[in-house]
Amino acid sequence: MAEEEERRQEIEEVDCKTNDTTDMTFCMTNYHKGVLKMMSMMRTHHMLTDVKLIVSSETFEAHKLMLAAASPYFKAMFTGGLKESQCSEVTLHGICPSIMNRLLSFIYTGQIHITELAVCQILPAASMLQITDVIKACCIFLERQLSPVNALGIASFAEQHGCLELHKKANEFIMQHFAEVCQEEEFVQLSTKQLIDLIRKDELNVREETEVYNAVLRWVKYNEEERRPKMHAVLSAVRCQFLTPSFLNEQMKNCEVIKQLPACREYLAQIFRELTLHKRMSVRERIPKTPRVIYVAGGYLRSSLDTLEAFNLDTQKWTKLASLTIPRSGLGAAFVKGIFLRYWRKKQQPWM
Incomplete structure (x- = not known):
């Protein structure tokens, strides 16, 4: 009885709009899994395989039909009139x-198993063979590793x-976490153009422009002899108009690079x-997507x-x-340079 019930669960009645018991349509929910399992078994035992894939020193037997169904690359190869369509290897x-x-x-x-070590090889190979689902899986994996x-x-x-x-998501992460990203090895390995493109972005999430300035100095000092001549071009991408006069004065006096x-x-x-004369700024302030x-x-x-609670206007959700x-x-509050400050005059007494 249990076996019969299990079989019934595997069969889904598709056409049930009428009460006609002489005309029905059924869908076998596990049919596709069963076919794939059988095809995989047949490949393993070299049954009805019609092509050998030579990869370096190894040979893989497969079915052209399966390859063409899963990969536009193989479909073009086997159905587009190319010489490979007639080859068994x-x-x-x-x-x-x-x-x-x-x-x-x-x-x-x-199914595919993806690891940190393998993803950098799987994605290019899947891209070459145009296996879209594997590309998507790799992108999801890498997004979660950011x-x-x-x-x-x-x-x-x-x-x-x-x-x-994935490129968009990674860039959003970089913008949002610039203060941490600029401390890592990858940052000092950027080319001059890559660095300028990065620090020019309006969305850079920094509390003060000094964070961007100090990041540029760190990048230059990593290879000072080679990068010192490029400092002026890079410095022009920093919004120095938002540095304080005292900071600028200190840099001009004490920074060896400058x-x-x-x-x-x-x-x-x-x-x-210009700052000491209170001239109008010619550059705009950054607008991070926080x-x-x-x-x-x-x-x-x-x-x-x-109680202290926060309401996110974008998600419409409260957080305790x-x-x-x-x-x-009777509190007052302010958000200054990434710090939430609250203040009050005195402790409130219960109402009488």
């Missing part, structure tokens, strides 16, 4: 055998292989003069409250934060 270049084995396994099972340590590398990798959505570059020193001196949040602190309900150390009502 096809040599593939630019793919290592272990990665080809994983891709063939996916074609026959719909961190300040690897975000720049993932963005470059995604751009190289035409993964536009002291050795008269053009850079004069550039900062000009900005210093969450829009309303904070609600304290309050009064028969007595002062210790750590309670105030002392219940307060």
Whole structure:
């Protein structure tokens, strides 16, 4: 009985609009899995295979029909009138055998195992063979791996292989976490053009422009002899008009890199003069895409409250934060340079 019930669950009645018991349509929910499993078994045992894929020193037997169904690359090869359509052996270049084995396994099972070490080989191979689902899986994997340590590398990798959505996500991560990204090895390995393109972005999430300035100095000092001549071009991409006069003055007097570059020193001196004369700025402030949040602190309900909550305007969701150390009502608050400040005149007394 249990076996019969299981079989019934595997059969879904598709056409049930009428009560006609003499005309029905059924869909076998596990049919596709069963066919794929059988095809995989047949490949393993070299049953009805009609093509051999030569990858380096290894040979993989497969079915042209399966390859063509899963990959536009193979479909064009076997149906487009190319000489390979008549061949029983096809040599593939630019793919290592272990990665080809994983891709063939996916074609026959719909499953693929991705690791940090293998993803950098799987994605280019899947792109070459145009196996879209594997490309998507690799992009999802890399998106979940994003961190300040690897975000720049993932963005470059995604751009190289035409993964536009992953490239967008990686760049958004870089913008949002610039303060951490600029401390990593990948940052100092950027080319001059890559660095300028990055620090010119309006969306760069920094509390102060000094973070961008100091990041540029770190980049120059990593290879000062070679990069010192490029400092002026890079410095022009920093929004130095938002540096304070005291900071600019300190840099002109004490920064060894600036002291050795008269053009850079004069550039900062000009900005210093403009700031002290309160001239109108010719550059606009950065506008990072940070969450829009309303904070609600304290309050009064028969007595002062210790609650602290945040409302995200973009997601329309409330979040309960750590309670105030002392219940307060009549609070004032400000958000300054990434720090939430709350203040009050005195502790509120219960209403009489």
